[in-house]
Amino acid sequence: MAEQALEGLKVIEYGNLIAGPYCTKTMAALGAEVIKIEPPEGDEARRMGPFLNDVPHHERSGLFLYMNVNKLGVTLNLRTRAGMKIFHELIKDADIFVENNTPQVANELGIDYPSLKEINPKLIMTSITPYGQTGLYRNYKAHDLNLIHSGGFAYINGDPDNEPVKPGGQQAGYVSALKAAAATMCALYYRGQTGIGQHVDISMQEVVISITEGTIGMWSCGRSIRRREGSQFPGIPFISLYPCKDGYIGAAAATPPQWKGFLEMLGNPDWLSDPNYESIAYRMFQYNDLMAHEPKLKDWLAQRNKLDIYHTAQSKHVPYCPVLDIEELVNHPQLDALGFFLDIEHPETGKLKYPGWPFTLDETPWVVSRSAPLLGQHNVEIYCDRLGYSKQDLRILRETGAI
Amino acid sequence: MAKRALDGLRVADFSWIETGPYLTQYLVENGAEIIKIESMKRIDMVRQVMGPVEVSPFERGVNMGGMFSEMHRDKLSCTLDLTHPKGVELTKEIIKISDVIVENFPPRVMKNFGLDYDVVKEIKPDIIYLSMPGFGSTGPEMDYVSFGTIQVCLTGLAHLNGYVDGPPIRPPTSYGDPTNAMFGAFLILAALDYRRRTGKGQHLETVLWTSVSAVLGEIIMDYTMNSRSQTKMGNRDSSMAPHGCYRCLGENQWVSIAVGSDDEWKVFCHAVGHPEWLEWEMFVDSLSRWKNQSALNLLIEQWTGQLTPYMVTYILQRAGIAAAPSFTNEELIHNPHLDSRGFWFEPDHPALGKRIVPGLNWRLSETPGEIHRGGPLLGEHNDYVFGELLKMPKEEIDRLVAEEVIY
Numbered sequence: 137m138a139e140q141a142l143e144g145l146k147v148i149e150y151g152n153l154i155a156g157p158y159c160t161k162t163m164a165a166l167g168a169e170v171i172k173i174e175p176p177e178g179d180e181a182r183r184m185g186p187f188l189n190d191v192p193h194h195e196r197s198g199l200f201l202y203m204n205v206n207k208l209g210v211t212l213n214l215r216t217r218a219g220m221k222i223f224h225e226l227i228k229d230a231d232i233f234v235e236n237n238t239p240q241v242a243n244e245l246g247i248d249y250p251s252l253k254e255i256n257p258k259l260i261m262t263s264i265t266p267y268g269q270t271g272l273y274r275n276y277k278a279h280d281l282n283l284i285h286s287g288g289f290a291y292i293n294g295d296p297d298n299e300p301v302k303p304g305g306q307q308a309g310y311v312s313a314l315k316a317a318a319a320t321m322c323a324l325y326y327r328g329q330t331g332i333g334q335h336v337d338i339s340m341q342e343v344v345i346s347i348t349e350g351t352i353g354m355w356s357c358g359r360s361i362r363r364r365e366g367s368q369f370p371g372i373p374f375i376s377l378y379p380c381k382d383g384y385i386g387a388a389a390a391t392p393p394q395w396k397g398f399l400e401m402l403g404n405p406d407w408l409s410d411p412n413y414e415s416i417a418y419r420m421f422q423y424n425d426l427m428a429h430e431p432k433l434k435d436w437l438a439q440r441n442k443l444d445i446y447h448t449a450q451s452k453h454v455p456y457c458p459v460l461d462i463e464e465l466v467n468h469p470q471l472d473a474l475g476f477f478l479d480i481e482h483p484e485t486g487k488l489k490y491p492g493w494p495f496t497l498d499e500t501p502w503v504v505s506r507s508a509p510l511l512g513q514h515n516v517e518i519y520c521d522r523l524g525y526s527k528q529d530l531r532i533l534r535e536t537g538a539i
Numbered sequence: 540m541a542k543r544a545l546d547g548l549r550v551a552d553f554s555w556i557e558t559g560p561y562l563t564q565y566l567v568e569n570g571a572e573i574i575k576i577e578s579m580k581r582i583d584m585v586r587q588v589m590g591p592v593e594v595s596p597f598e599r600g601v602n603m604g605g606m607f608s609e610m611h612r613d614k615l616s617c618t619l620d621l622t623h624p625k626g627v628e629l630t631k632e633i634i635k636i637s638d639v640i641v642e643n644f645p646p647r648v649m650k651n652f653g654l655d656y657d658v659v660k661e662i663k664p665d666i667i668y669l670s671m672p673g674f675g676s677t678g679p680e681m682d683y684v685s686f687g688t689i690q691v692c693l694t695g696l697a698h699l700n701g702y703v704d705g706p707p708i709r710p711p712t713s714y715g716d717p718t719n720a721m722f723g724a725f726l727i728l729a730a731l732d733y734r735r736r737t738g739k740g741q742h743l744e745t746v747l748w749t750s751v752s753a754v755l756g757e758i759i760m761d762y763t764m765n766s767r768s769q770t771k772m773g774n775r776d777s778s779m780a781p782h783g784c785y786r787c788l789g790e791n792q793w794v795s796i797a798v799g800s801d802d803e804w805k806v807f808c809h810a811v812g813h814p815e816w817l818e819w820e821m822f823v824d825s826l827s828r829w830k831n832q833s834a835l836n837l838l839i840e841q842w843t844g845q846l847t848p849y850m851v852t853y854i855l856q857r858a859g860i861a862a863a864p865s866f867t868n869e870e871l872i873h874n875p876h877l878d879s880r881g882f883w884f885e886p887d888h889p890a891l892g893k894r895i896v897p898g899l900n901w902r903l904s905e906t907p908g909e910i911h912r913g914g915p916l917l918g919e920h921n922d923y924v925f926g927e928l929l930k931m932p933k934e935e936i937d938r939l940v941a942e943e944v945i946y
């Protein structure tokens with residue numbers, strides 16, 4: 137096996153659902169050893185679907201399985217003294233600790249940064265919380281829904297006369313996990329130079345704000361409130377989604393070469409013959425005039441299939457793309473060529489197809505070394521073989537609720 | 540200036556539009572030096588997006604893009620015509636003194652410039668070179684044109700975006716650009732740790748398309764496990780109810796509320812002053828509430844409709860229920876919580892003046908990031924890059940400007 141980028145890095149995760157677990161999953165993919173600590177009842181993701189064959193089972197949650205590939209799993213009750221002692225032994229030897237509990241819970245448990253820094257001064261600790269470690273809302277409760285709304289993403293998403301709407305899935309959790317992974321590596325870089333550890337504070341609300349793309353700028357440059365506009369791109373004609381014969385197509389022609397290709401695709405219609413239209417600024421200036429012609433474009437698209445439009449447009453370097461549903465996505469030839477999906481064997485589910493990673497490293501390729509851990513699967517390996525507890529100790533710890 | 544995490548790291552940044560520029564923004568605020576290599580011959584189109592309203596779009600030129608300034612704050616700009624051999628030669632000199640390269644073109648472009656990884660590693664063997672092609676660098680569609688805000692259609696996210704039973708709605712941002720940037724930043728910094736230990740550089744690649752599909756993991760798993768192709772859920776959850784967005788007092792004012800367990804439901808009913816709902820058969824357990832959520836939502840909206848989003852949030856959070864307003868950009872800028880965290884920055888820019896920008900992407904306790912000034916004017920740092928860094932005499936720089944190599 138080739139060397140791995142994060143080989144030898146020791147990561148401890150006390151994470152739940154997505155934000156903490158997906159953050160450490162990225163590190164595990166690059167060869168870091170990630171020990172996932174779960175409370176005795178397990179990560180909440182184990183009780184959340186989708187489940188294999190729709191039958192709830194704590195080892196068959198697709199969410200949990202996807203989040204925890206490549207990790208070692210132990211159970212530990214941080215609310216017991218013995219549990220906390222073991223936790224400290226793990227932290228002592230770790231490079232990175234990732235958690236996504238609210239600051240209040242972290243303090244109650246004693247897993248706050250000042251406490252852990254005393255045990256391991258070089259530790260990098262990453263906390264992913266709804267509203268950050270400080271500020272008026274730091275103890276506010278939030279689900280993914282609330283953060284998409286409080287981060288300003290929902291307000292600009294949806295139809296003007298309908299309510300603000302969240303996108304599919306649990307996006308606040310995922311993007312926060314990714315920001316946290318990059319931030320943790322940034323702290324690791326600094327530690328590599330200086331030997332100094334630190335605390336990384338990720339506010340999920342702030343991460344959501346950072347993906348609202350130009351929305352803050354609309355206020356700071358134009359003093360205007362950005363509102364919901366359905367699929368229409370603000371201010372630029374013909375960037376939108378349109379129905380076609382068998383679904384929907386995403387439409388855009390931005391640069392001058394793209395605009396030329398777009399005209400060619402439509403057969404150079406008279407209504408777009410003004411050569412000034414080649415400039416995107418002019419098209420924005422003439423927004424209303426151009427949009428009066430939109431029905432003609434819609435007619436043209438409605439008579440064709442989405443894949444035909446896609447390939448024709450792309451052959452002319454026009455960035456049209458069809459709206460793919462999940463089935464079409466999983467079976468798309470380009471993703472097959474990229475090797476995006478992979479099969480992973482798991483004792484409770486057998487072999488399943490998982491999404492892989494959207495990246496490659498030519499010198500240190502990412503790996504899949506194991507499927508998500510069963511609840512407490514590596515207790516013996518970590519507690520006995522690594523920390524030196526006996527099987528007898530383990531029995532007592534289990535019976536007293538510490539692991 | 541305080542110490543920053545990435546002090547001393549230099550990036551030769553060929554990226555443009557959004558995904559690469561987002562990535563280098565994360566690095567610049569933590570102390571990396573980002574040299575954006577651009578040209579009059581291929582203007583980053585974001586340089587012309589979102590200018591100040593008081594200036595007509597035709598008079599803004601290439602230095603008044605508000606969005607460009609936000610995305611490129613604190614970066615340096617030098618201009619080089621990469622279609623000119625001398626431009627490529629000078630680029631190689633910049634690469635020799637850099638640690639990282641970031642580019643987000645289709646695979647053919649850097650090759651055409653003669654600056655692909657195989658060439659670059661000969662002159663700078665330990666370079667960390669990140670490519671960010673929209674469709675990847677292999678496969679039947681590798682040369683297709685990526686435009687983030689539309690490419691999201693391919694990822695599954697557009698199909699899932701919208702209201703229950705409604706048509707797909709284009710996500711309001713080019714979702715893949717920042718997501719892909721986060722993957723890329725993670726990769727570069729991990730590869731730098733590998734380089735620290737081994738001295739080896741490498742070629743990295745992130746793909747915009749799959750960056751978005753990867754964050755739909757459990758939805759894709761539902762298909763691969765159960766052959767179910769999920770569709771739009773609006774603000775609903777697959778098991779929680781109530782879980783939605785409700786109209787409040789005022790024009791276009793909204794609040795989001797999510798209630799999980801039976802215990803939370805009890806607390807919620809008391810908090811909203813309707814303990815009688817606890818007795819109603821249609822809401823008696825989580826399954827009944829989920830099945831009858833349309834009726835439930837109407838009742839909740841009668842309550843929220845009399846209050847502002849802030850009042851609803853205050854009442855529910857005090858009781859321990861997850862609620863939050865659906866904030867507008869203006870409300871966020873004036874939000875007391877973000878204010879108390881010092882989130883907003885207002886960097887100065889020579890052509891735009893002071894403009895508020897979203898603040899630090901992450902917060903490090905020992906080496907906090909910094910934001911000082913807006914984005915660079917086109918070629919603003921030519922003297923620094925060619926004069927100070929490459930130590931070229933002034934006459935030579937002037938000559939190359941006249942010859943439109945530095946252009």
